[in-house]
Amino acid sequence: MSRRVSDHDVPEGKEMEINSAPSSRRYSSENLPYVHKVGVPPKQNLLKEFTSTVKETFFADDPLRPFKDQTGSRKFVLGIQTLFPIFDWARDYNLSKFKGDLIAGLTIASLCIPQDIGYAKLANLDPQYGLYSSFVPPLVYAFMGSSRDIAIGPVAVVSLLLGTLLQNEIDSSKNPIDYRRLAFTATFFAGITQVTLGFFRLGFLIDFLSHAAIVGFMAGAAVTIALQQLKGLLGIKHFTKKTDIVSVMRSVWGTVNTEWNWETIAIGVSFLVFLFIAKFIGKKNKKFFWVPAIAPLISVIISTFSVYITHAEKHGVQIVRHIDKGVNPISAKEIFFSGEYLVKGFKIGVVAGLIALTEAVAIGRTFAAMKDYQLDGNKEMVALGTMNVVGSMTSCYVATGSFSRSAVNYMAGCNTAVSNIVMSMVVLLTLELITPLFKYTPNAILASIIISAVIGLIDIEAVILLWKIDKFDFVACMGAFFGVVFVSVEIGLLIAVSISFAKILLQVTRPRTAILGKLPRTSVYRNILQYPDAAKVAGIVIVRVDSAIYFSNSNYIKERILRWLTDEDEILKENQLPRIQYLIVEMSPVTDIDTSGIHALEELYRSLQKRDVQIILANPGQVVVDKLHASEYTELIGDDHIFLAVADAVRACTSKMEQP
Known part of the structure; x- marks a missing residue:
């Protein structure tokens, strides 16, 4: 609808029309002394307006566009390719791409195996469950995921969060069977949560957790995880089950004269220094990215062999002792689908699923931007959720994208999700053939590997930038950080979410x-x-x-x-x-x-x-x-x-x- 300049402002014979959009009017107010008034826009149909709003909110990318004007058979093929992207990009797959994926897969496998064993301990589960979670979920993701670079498996933050929340309900040392069942139940509902968000295109909900809050939460979790590793690094047998810094330090200093073991400390500290040097080499020269990637496995091999030939376990050095051999056992019947633990598993699963989803989507978007390709967030959620649902039925706990492994995967030259398949096959061989060799692996090495891995979660530059740009964001970051470090992981998470919503409310009101x-x-x-x-x-x-x-x-x-x-x-x-x-x-x-x-x-x-x-x-x-x-x-x-x-x-x- 056009707007007219008021008659009393326009000389006779000079009447002219002005377009509705201010930027497209024919004559600007700079050139004419006329006063331009705003007219009434055409009345919009309520149903069309509502439909347009819903479409823009949930279907801005128009997922049905590729299916328009297609035959029935073509629509079926496109549907399969949409659900399983591997059938789309596999048509152009060649030997050259496989070489890059093979090298990347072997590299991240060497990193994930020792990490998985340590992360399982963070979740208060036996070591093999960490390896199980790097076998089945990556395979499922490789078929359904749309990211070329993300590496799937257990991660430190989710392992700690899951272990803390599960321990609040069931003592893992007194009732390990129900604890394990609750872990599978939480993993199942974490997957259901992720699939639901993706299917109903509700991925925008995770954006309510601000970047500042995530930076603070991750940093706090990294400090908490590192402090928890003092138990293995110092050889302490009786350690607090609380995660706050006060309880941990009281437990550490209270056992200086009774439980600290110098052989354990020597092993742990020496290899921790080695891991930091390897990281420094990889950071200094990108060509040596494989050095920090393979360093954890080298540490495990050397330390395990040293303990075996010296029998250091007889002198107080704590070792892994046993990892079950064989592929993932079926666990579908162990999930609580009724009883008092059903609701508890659901609550824990929702929280763990959202945190895992936030981390994975952030990682996927980061590397997609670096390689300049589009990442469908809703497809990612469905893929991540499906792999966790399947994982919960095959003795896995919550898996997601790992930033450290994804970075190594990217630098190793991965081309597609086949690198995850290669990694999964290496883990399978490890479960079938090599697990007995981990018997003499010292816990101090696992502690060192975890500490060196989580240090990267503390992003000092991001915190400084938050201070420079937005003081409220800095407060949100610090609130989440101190909540995790001084109280607990769940309280820190609650503070992070609360501050994120408080910021939104403040800006709106x-x-x-x-x-x-x-x-x-x-x-x-x-x-x-x-x-x-x-x-x-x-x-x-x-x-x-x-x-x-x-x-x-x-x-x-x-x-x-x-x-x-x-x-x-x-x-x-x-x-x-x-x-x-x-x-x-x-x-x-x-x-x-x-x-x-x-x-x-x-x-x-x-x-x-x-x-x-x-x-x-x-x-x-x-x-x-x-x-x-x-x-x-x-x-x-x-x-x-x-x-x-x-x-x-x-x-x-x-x-x-x-x-x-």
Whole structure:
């Protein structure tokens, strides 16, 4: 619908039309002295508007587009390829790509095997369950996942979180069978949660956990995990089951004279130094990425052989002792589908599933951006969820994308998810042939490997950047960090989520407003705090609202505008200048308004009437104008008090003030 310049402003024979979009009008207010008014947009159909909103929220990528105008057989093939992307990219797979995937798969396998054994201990499970979780889930993901670079398996943060939450319900040392069953139950529901989010395209929900909160939570979890490893690194037998730093340090220093074992400390510290040196070499020269990747396995081999030939276990060095040989046993019957542990498993699974999903999606997006390909977040959720559901039925606990292994996978030159299949096959051979050789592996080595792995989760540069950019983000980061370190993992997570939501609420309920002034020699109006040379217009206050106006912030916006007006009036009185006659509200940033917002504008109008001040609206969007007309607010203030731009509104107000 076009808008016309008001007849009394346009000379005879000069009538012209202005397009609805301000940016596409034929004549700018800079070239003509005419005042451009805003017209009424065409009324939208409610069903179409609702359908459009739902589509944009859940189906912005239009997943059905590839299926349009296709034959039935073609639709079936596309459906299979959508569910199993491997059938799409496998058509172009060749020997050259396999070489890269083979090297990458062998490299990450050498890293994951010792890590998996250690991470299983974090989850209070026997070592073989960590290996099980790097066999089945990566295979499932390779067929269903859309990321080329992500490496699947147990990760430190989720292992610690799962172990802490499970231990709160069942003591793993007193009732290991039910503990293991609850772990499978939690894994099952973690997978169901992930599949549900992906199937119903609710992936945007995980974005509510802010980047700042994730940085703090990960750093806190890294410190907590590292502190937990002091048990194995120092040879302590009686260690606290709590995770807070106070309890851990009390447990450490309380056993200095009774349980610390110097042989264990020597093994652990020496190999920890070796692992850090290997990391430094890999970081210094990217060509040597394989050095830190293979260092953990070398450490395990050398330390295990040393303990075997010296029989250090007889001198107090704690060893793994036993890892079950063989492939994953079926565990579907062990999942609690009824009884008191069903609800507990569900709650733990939802939390662990969301954290695992957040980490995996973040990793996948990072490497997809580096290689410049698209990653379908909803497909990823379905793939991750399916692999955990299948994993829960094959003796696995929650698996997800590992950042350290994914980074090695990327640097090793992986091309497709086949690298996960190669890694899975190596783990299978390990389970079938090599597990008895881990009998003499010292726990101190596993502790060293975990400490060296989790240190990378502490991102100091990100924390410094948060401080520089947004102090509230920094507070959120530190809140999550200290919550994890000084209380517990679940409390730290709760703080992270709470602060993320608090930030959203604060931004929604207390939006920014600004006083605008005119830039010299232009018709542009900008924030006077940002542009010191912007000058206020005599007799007029121009306020910009930088947010949609909803029930949550409408009263604040109304009161803030009135405070701006009161402050300006006081300044004018002190300087004996003419009073304010017009209030112009710049509404271009106002994307939407609800009934509470309109009610607040009506109250603002009445308050201004008592002060003998006229309200003017400048450049409201289509949705806002539609609602203002539907509520008859435009009739209340007058159709001639809504303008295309601030400059138009100022000219109209100035001309009226100049009239005798």
